[in-house]
Amino acid sequence: MCGRFAITTPSDAMAQLFSGQPSNDLPNVPNYNVCPTNPVHVVQCGENGRRLVSMRWGFLPHWYGSPSNGPLLINARAETLAQKPAFAEACRQRRCLVPASGFFEWTKADDGSRQPWYFQRRDGGILAFGAIWQSWGGETEAIQTCAIVTTAANAHVAAIHHRMPLVLEPDVWAKWLGEEGHGAASLMQPAAEDMLCYHPVDPQVNSNRAEGEALIEPFHAADTPPGRLL
Template structure:
């Protein structure tokens, strides 16, 4: 499960956007939590585009928006069978650009860790859907998770799917059926991860400050 992440307007994020042909900048935002509006990259009618969506997927067939079920993450293993995710998985895939994500480990309470690539920004795999009609439409998304690689399991058993650069165009292409892209969702790292314990203040989603390290981190490869 991944329930928080950060976006920093820096050269790494700008390089990822430029690689995908996006000529916009992202505002630095810390401790992003489910149900908040987030920047999402998807294939639009005129090409790859950046838009804002609610980070908590509302299926197009739902009677009304609801937070009864945790729809901010989608397990990679069940996408093709899930009633909520199977349609978006076929044609409505997206990327959530991120500088880092937060995960917790049970120590003396819940200890948060800030996790980022040692080099570059993260392209996190997601799905999107559109609920409603006319002026009452809601664009929403979910972040896909997979089994953690062995070196990460002492932090958490799950991790977000971090896409390799050479997978991005395929992932966004709606002409490709998602079932043929299952290899993209395997447990894998696009590069070494830097994992740093940070101050527990960010355990509250109301705190929108830069996560402050409290000890030396480690590198996971």
């Protein structure tokens, strides 16, 4: 799954990278601890081309009576995306990209404590998560919402967690966004084994109130296996 991530790239640089027109209400960056229900940067394709916009991270199906009317849908499994009533239409018509600098996953120790790990590209580049979006509410009070698509983890990530976000390379962004016709289903595969690296980070990130660059810096606790620094 993907339950927390970081974004450090300036909004204007993101807009340029994704060839999108930026909206004027984009979230503040850097944010080293992006949490569910936070506003996030989203690349979507419209009638006039790509746009970089702000959306609530937490997909709201149209039948929810309120944002808290059902489960918090921050992720959507690739294997069932097209069949789930909440996601099926969005899967066909409203795919988008969520830029990120890296994401967090956790392991649990025998004593129940949770150790966070930070994943990022080996080449230091930005990640583009495949996602879907939904406009919820009335026309005057519509909330734009999104969920990040996840896949089974590749062997490298599986050492920490059995799921991972769908990471899409630049050469397939257009296909995922629907700019190049059909075929998006074929893109829902784990990232290449050598794309990502990871390291342990300070458990303070376990709090959704934690802030600052230190949250993504390597953390060397006495019981952290050095072999995990991959």
